[in-house]
Amino acid sequence: MKTHLPVQKAIAILSLLFLFFSANAQNAPYKPSATDMANAYLRAERLDTALRNIPTNNDIVPSWKKDGTAFWYKKNLPNKNWEYLYLNVVSGERKVAFDANKLVSGIEKSTAKTGINNLLRSTDLFFKDELTLKLKLDQKWYQVNLNDYSVNAVTDTSVYRYNPKSRLQQKHSRWAGSETFSRSPNGKNEIKIIGGNIVVVDLDTKAETVLSKDGSIEKPYSNFEWSPDGKHIIAYKTDPKEIKKVHYVLSSVQGTTRGVLKSREYAQPGDDFTSYQPYVFNLATKTVTKVDVEATNFFGPQPLHWRNNSSRYFTYEKADRGHQRFRVIEVDVETGKTKNIIDEKTKTFIYESRIYTRYLQKTNEIIYTSEQDGWQHIYLVNAISGKQQLITKGNWVVRDIDSVDVAKRQIWFRASGKNTNEDPYFIHYYRIGFDGKGLVNLTPEKGNHVLSFSPDRKYYIDTYSEVNIPPVTSLKLTANCKIVKELEQGGVQPFLQTGVKLPEVFVAKGRDGVTDIWGVVCKPSQMDSQKIYPIIEYIYAGPQDSFVPKSFLPASEMQSMAELGFIVVQIDGMGTANRSKAFHDVCWQNLADAGFTDRILWMKAMAAKYPNADINKIGVYGTSAGGQNSTGALLFHPEFYKAAVSACGCHDNRIDKQWWNEQWMGYPVGEHYAKQSNITNAAKLQGNLFLIVGEADENVPPESTYRLADALIKADKDFDILSIPGMGHSDGGIYGRRRKRDFFVRHLLNAEPPHTNLTPSK
Structure with a gap:
């Protein structure tokens, strides 16, 4: 029998309505009551405490015997206890190194000290052999016989120290520059700087030989070094530039009634640097030759590296300001002529710190x-x-x-x-x-x-x-x-028994449709499958590294925040390091990009996989460069990001430190600095913004945040700001982190956090 058309339509409409209401019933926004929120805060605190009392032992640090036949290490135990284990690598035997209770008892009996158990957590502790322990407590050394746990004070403090993580070849910091060697290789002569000029003193006769006459107090010679045969001196004529200062006021120093002004040197992008022009002095002929190379005006003079069995040729490194050229330059001391042994150039940047x-x-x-x-x-x-x-x-x-x-x-x-x-x-x-x-x-x-x-x-x-x-x-x-x-x-079961949902790894394609973008997802332990939850991104897009955690991480601020009713994520977008050069180059003169295009695509793909993620409610928070990024999210992508918390942000790259910003934004300082500034773009604010700043920040000057606040006020924008007296470069500490959570609860969950003012102080 055929069904009449109106009946078919009615059935179809009813089916659609059922699917519509079913879908929306399953995806209703999570709307906690005040009681729900109070319980969530309490649950988050308890879960975080429980997780942190379960040891992870992510980083076992061994202490080796000098002969390499044995080592010992400290193992973390539940509830912040610990034990030492001793392993004989020849026999393969591993055992508990000592009875901690007997050791504590023996030390307390011998020294009349108390609280030894806590001191042993961080004390210097060494094994002479399996049964003889030497340790340092309160600046005094003791030796313990582990047969009977007798303790004796010792004057012999010699122990073998070996840091297993130390490199055989330490990387030289180019910021450190080169050493100055005043004494000649044969020890008979010494260099002095008199009136800015180089004078060589014969240490036997005290006779002085003046090698330069064009130096002055204002532009002296400095940073000198001898050739291996002692026949030449390499020195630099300097053109000093004063490093400008930044200032801040400590408003709340105990015992004062006035703010305390603090000032310090702080080079910003575009500031002048001292330059160093190399010269070669010939002691036999008393002549000077200017090295055929432009002055070093970025970093100081670098160490010299002489050819094997030669005092004629040396090389040194030169990184040009702007980070687009790096050279290893060879110098002929007899002629002053140079040759580039390495000459790397790029149209974007050379990441100098990774060389x-x-x-x-x-x-x-x-x-x-x-x-x-x-x-x-x-x-x-x-x-x-x-x-x-x-x-x-x-x-x-x-x-x-x-x-x-x-x-x-x-x-x-x-x-x-x-x-x-x-x-x-x-x-x-x-x-x-x-x-x-x-x-x-x-x-x-x-x-x-x-x-x-x-x-x-x-x-x-x-x-x-x-x-x-x-x-x-x-x-x-x-x-x-x-x-x-x-x-x-390690086992996962102790963590799962707390109810925590361990972080999940998620991968999605970036803006090019080809490159994988990696991130992690943290969810509430009591997530209702019938609800959808706002997404909060923890952002740090600094190009100096990548930042998504890779080692075991059951407890974190992200997980603790997720417990309040959020899905919290962290992503490494394009422009961060540790992938290809092309992946990294996205940040070049383009820090405002911050990989946002990749981050947004990633979150949309994540929400498509996880139906409990509310892609229409996105928050973001970060500190330092992450503070710049989180505010930038609201200014440059208001269609996606709705609320941001920004702590001690570098809101204008012209205000921040020179070395970091010129590395990525380039030199000289151009219009692109202003165009990408959060301060310049403050009038674009649409979402809810909370700024946190420490008045004593010595990393990013506090005026970076205050100037942003000034621009927002002039643009008649609503925002919140928290200035913390005495705080340095930080996310606000315990207080700031609590205020950050409260902010997201209000603006993304439309709920009220617990009112702490109604709770008596502890």
Whole structure:
């Protein structure tokens, strides 16, 4: 029998109405009552406390015996207890190093001190052997016989200290500049600066030889160094520039009735720097030659590296201001002529702080890292000809060099992105030959790794985890990477028993439709499947690194905030580091971009997967560069972001520190600085904004926030501001974090947080 058309339409309409109301019933916004919110705050506090009382042991730090046959380490236990374990690597035996109660009792009996248990958490503690312990308490040393726990004061304070995380080759900071060596290599002469000029004094006869006459008190010679044969002096004629100051007032110093003015040097983008012009002085002929190169006007003079068995040629590094050219320059001391051994140029930026250089004098070679092929890799450079040989290669990133074994011609380094089946930010450790052969992955297991070696590098301890997978720590043999003994393995069950939902990893395509953007998602432990929850993004888009956590993270501010009724996320968008050069270059003269296009696409894709995410209610918060980013979210993307909390933000890159901002925004300071300023764009504000600033911030000047407030006031915009007396560079501390939560509860949940003024002070 046929159904009449009107009946068919009625059924269809009723079906649509059912689906509509069903869908909306399942996706109704979470609207907590005042009681619900009070319970949520209490639950968040209790959960955070419970999680932090469960040990993670993310970072096992061993203390090795000098001969490398044994080590000990402190293991965290539940409820903030701890124990030491001792492992004999020869026999493989691991045991509890001592009975903590007996040790405490023995020390208290011998010293008449109390509270020893707390002191032992952070004291210097060393094993002479398995049964003899030496430790330092209140500046006094004691030796403990672990057979009977007898304690004796000792005057012999000699102990073997070895930091397993220290690098065999420390990276030189170019900000540190070069040392000045006044005494000649043979010890017979000494350099003095008199009236800004170089004078050489014969230490036997006290005779003085004046080598320069054009120096002055205003423009003196400085930063001098001898050639290895003592026949030449390299010095720099300086053109000093005063570093301008910034100021702040401490309003609430106890015992005063007036604000206390503080001032300090603080270079901002575009400020003048002292310049250094190199010269070579010949002691035999008493002549001076100006080196054929422009003055160094960014960083100070850098260390000199002489050719093997030669006092005629040296090289030094020069980074041009604006970070678009980096050179290793060779100088002929007899002529002053120069040659570029390395000359890297770019149209965007060279990330100078990531450049690693190691000078191998005996072979006249340089180990050098660069992004010149599109990815950060290691090069072997002939220090005479400049010829470069790529040691590592591929679409992955060398994160840092840990050490160089010159004898074996091997490089030990960290990298990420080489394992294509996992998160491209996970750090793994490798070694490789200078010739690019023999690559060995010391840490093949999936996860983010932290590694440390024994003193002789025969063994290493490897700890790896993921943001939602607890860490595993193993002792391994360096020769073959085989596991000698598994030391620790965390379990997920103690955390899940608290009710927490561990962070989830989510990946979506970026603005190019090809590149994967990685982030994490934190959800409330008591999320109602029939409700939708506002999204809050924790943002920090500083191009100096990547910031989404990769190691095990059951407890965090993000998780604690999620407990109030939010889905909290963190994302690394384009413009941050540790991916390809092209990925990083998005930030060039473009800090206002902050990867927002990628972040918005990521959150939309996340909301499509997670039906409990309310894509129409987006909040964002951040500190420092994240403070700049969170305010920028409201100014430049008001169609998406609705509420922001910005702590100690760098709201105008012209106000912030010179070195950081010129690295990404370039030099000279151009119109793009003003166009991207939150202060310049303050009148665009549409959403709800909460500014937090510490009056004693010495990282980002407080006036950065106050000038933004001034611009918002002049634009007749509503906003909240919290200035915290005495606070430095911070998110506001406990008070500021509570106010941040209250702000999001009011503006995204349309609810009232607990009224703390009605609660008696503790």
